[in-house]
Amino acid sequence: MNTLLRETGKLALNALQSSCVALGRAAGIIDFPVPPNSSMRKTSSSGIRHYYVSGVNCALPIATMALHHGVRLGDRARILDFGCGAGRQLLHFSRQFPKAEYYACDVDPTLVAFVRENYPAVKAQSTNFQPPLPYHNGQMDMIYSVSTFSHFSPEAQLPWLKELFRITAPGGYCFLTTEGFTALDPLREYFGGQNMERALMEMGILFQEYDFLEEERIHRPLAEVLNRTTGITGRYGATLMTPDYIRRVWPDSGFRVVDVIEGIIDARQDLVVLRKPNR
Numbered sequence: 001m002n003t004l005l006r007e008t009g010k011l012a013l014n015a016l017q018s019s020c021v022a023l024g025r026a027a028g029i030i031d032f033p034v035p036p037n038s039s040m041r042k043t044s045s046s047g048i049r050h051y052y053v054s055g056v057n058c059a060l061p062i063a064t065m066a067l068h069h070g071v072r073l074g075d076r077a078r079i080l081d082f083g084c085g086a087g088r089q090l091l092h093f094s095r096q097f098p099k100a101e102y103y104a105c106d107v108d109p110t111l112v113a114f115v116r117e118n119y120p121a122v123k124a125q126s127t128n129f130q131p132p133l134p135y136h137n138g139q140m141d142m143i144y145s146v147s148t149f150s151h152f153s154p155e156a157q158l159p160w161l162k163e164l165f166r167i168t169a170p171g172g173y174c175f176l177t178t179e180g181f182t183a184l185d186p187l188r189e190y191f192g193g194q195n196m197e198r199a200l201m202e203m204g205i206l207f208q209e210y211d212f213l214e215e216e217r218i219h220r221p222l223a224e225v226l227n228r229t230t231g232i233t234g235r236y237g238a239t240l241m242t243p244d245y246i247r248r249v250w251p252d253s254g255f256r257v258v259d260v261i262e263g264i265i266d267a268r269q270d271l272v273v274l275r276k277p278n279r
Contacts, residue, residue: 033118035086043085057266059092083148107231131163153235161253174274182263204245209237
């Protein structure tokens with residue numbers, strides 16, 4: 001019964017949002033693709049305004065650092081949105097840098113379907129929860145990813161980093177967000193303790209799998225489109241990492257860690273700048 005009520009409520013919110021979007025378009029307030037409410041909530045956006053503003057707060061630092069490091073966003077750079085979700089960052093990248101050649105992938109086919117329908121120039125496709133990705137060696141000049149490595153388990157990180165290294169062009173860059181000290185307060189409920197700072201300092205990485213995953217795998221929701229576990233076939237949760245851990249462990253992938261900028265992404269996540277050597 002609880003599952004029925006929850007999913008019925010989500011459907012009602014989708015319908016309500018659709019009406020609001022129609023009014024916003026008629027008034028000239030909304031001029032961008034808006035995902036269903038349930039799709040936005042899969043990527044932690046609580047509503048239309050948050051979806052748009054948080055997209056700016058995430059995309060702008062990445063674009064700024066990319067330009068700073070010489071990525072030619074104004075030309076036909078090949079750019080991959082890894083874990084694209086409902087296109088929260090893609091909306092702003094594709095508008096500000098329309099000449100780039102965009103690719104997008106996600107494990108959730110319902111989110112990929114939204115991107116395909118609303119961003120026809122973007123080559124979007126569903127991928128698996130584990131590597132490999134369906135791209136050629138050295139295909140991408142730049143890869144960015146928001147809120148993926150902040151959820152991967154420790155054992156999943158290096159295989160994915162090596163896969164991103166494979167598809168990055170020599171001299172290319174990856175911009176990946178992670179969570180560390182600036183995300184401690186909002187994540188205390190998952191780790192359940194007041195000694196998180198000390199544990200994170202000592203271990204370098206903390207991981208706690210989300211408790212709703214097993215529940216939703218057992219009690220399937222009425223509509224697959226509303227399922228937060230769609231495409232997730234392994235361990236997934238809240239992951240905290242220190243910059244020192246990233247600088248020490250991530251180079252095993254082949255990337256050089258150029259920088260770790262703490263708290264710059266939406267006032268919560270860190271931005272890790274990775275570069276693939278020319279040789």
